[in-house]
Amino acid sequence: MEELVEKIKESIRRERLCDDVKELQWKSLDLNLDNCLNRIYFSSKTIGKRYLVYLTRNIDYDKEKPEQIELAAIGAVYNMRYIFHLLEAKRKRLKISYGSGHGLFSYQDNDIHVDCLCIESSNLLPLNDITNTLDVEQVLNVARYIAKFQVSSMRWIGEKSKKYIIFNNKYLLTFLNDQLINYQPTYIESLEKYMRKYFKNPNKMIRQVKYYLKPYTTFDKLEVKKYSNLLPTVISHSFLCPEVINFKDSNMNDGIEIKNWHYTTFMPVGYDVISLIINSLDSKTRIERYKYILMSYYEVFVKYTTEYFEFRHLLEYYKDSLKYILFRNLHKLLTILSSDDVSFEDKKVIAQRWEDALDEAYYNEYYEL
Numbered sequence: 001m002e003e004l005v006e007k008i009k010e011s012i013r014r015e016r017l018c019d020d021v022k023e024l025q026w027k028s029l030d031l032n033l034d035n036c037l038n039r040i041y042f043s044s045k046t047i048g049k050r051y052l053v054y055l056t057r058n059i060d061y062d063k064e065k066p067e068q069i070e071l072a073a074i075g076a077v078y079n080m081r082y083i084f085h086l087l088e089a090k091r092k093r094l095k096i097s098y099g100s101g102h103g104l105f106s107y108q109d110n111d112i113h114v115d116c117l118c119i120e121s122s123n124l125l126p127l128n129d130i131t132n133t134l135d136v137e138q139v140l141n142v143a144r145y146i147a148k149f150q151v152s153s154m155r156w157i158g159e160k161s162k163k164y165i166i167f168n169n170k171y172l173l174t175f176l177n178d179q180l181i182n183y184q185p186t187y188i189e190s191l192e193k194y195m196r197k198y199f200k201n202p203n204k205m206i207r208q209v210k211y212y213l214k215p216y217t218t219f220d221k222l223e224v225k226k227y228s229n230l231l232p233t234v235i236s237h238s239f240l241c242p243e244v245i246n247f248k249d250s251n252m253n254d255g256i257e258i259k260n261w262h263y264t265t266f267m268p269v270g271y272d273v274i275s276l277i278i279n280s281l282d283s284k285t286r287i288e289r290y291k292y293i294l295m296s297y298y299e300v301f302v303k304y305t306t307e308y309f310e311f312r313h314l315l316e317y318y319k320d321s322l323k324y325i326l327f328r329n330l331h332k333l334l335t336i337l338s339s340d341d342v343s344f345e346d347k348k349v350i351a352q353r354w355e356d357a358l359d360e361a362y363y364n365e366y367y368e369l
Helices: 002-013 034-038 066-077 080-089 136-156 159-194 202-213 271-280 283-304 311-328 330-337 344-366
Strands: 016-018 021-024 039-044 049-055 102-109 112-121 233-236 265-268
Touching: 136 233, 136 271, 136 283, 159 202, 159 265, 159 330, 202 311, 202 344, 265 271, 271 283, 271 311, 271 344, 283 311, 283 344, 311 330, 311 344, 330 344
Parallel strands: none
Antiparallel strands: 016 021, 021 039, 039 049, 049 112, 102 112, 233 265
């Protein structure tokens, strides 16, 4: 067994070429989680497409050793060519536009059974310059795209695989909770001492941060759970923002691609669009247009699915999810504000956008609106 495990590890460390398919093992260097092998990249050199294979096997973290988890993933690691050809063969039946191919496939070999959720990214390089701001029309286009993608995914992903993905992502949330607890003093110190210059009203902002971070020590407590029952649960990118969106043309309104699906999970419908609204629009535009954007998303979603829900619940979810989304993005915000690659003016725009959304979340909660 030990010898076999070493062979598997060695094969994973090497980059292997297999006809048209270039097989790559993706590992999250910043997470160091046992379930890092649940996500595998592979790409086609010939047609220039990259796929993220998300292994939806259920893992018993309390009983299984890391070596056993790696062994369970080997079915997908050693059969990328099979999965790739299967994905290509089913492309016509999927009837999904270029750049948004996905599907769920199973591989079985003796005692190994792995379900693979494949999400396609149609180009290996960014198609647009990295930007931290989108206009309303661009956000609308992405919102409609996400609605169609989520509806289509729901038709293919069974309840069993859905439960596996949610279960395995609990360990990602555990890591984020630990990060929030351990880094809380550092977050507050950074905001108080080093990042003040980027905010409009730093003293007020810091008071509000402390209001949330002191009692709400984990993301579980920041999340309002009732919407998992009021709204359909759909596949979620988890961290949707302008930096992960590519546009096919220079006008940034066609041929949308979304990358970095490493943290794929399931969330109440609308979560990704709300995240995009908060991370993309200036405060005035966000407040004026968020209902319009959510309505456009809602109309597309209910048009293509039998899952009905009331629009008012989506509006309520927007208000109640602000604090959860903001603090999931806090680490990212501080990373950007510490970067030498972002201009002072851009840092102010990003910081004040986050600050205004925090103020709105605080106002909604404090005055129970």
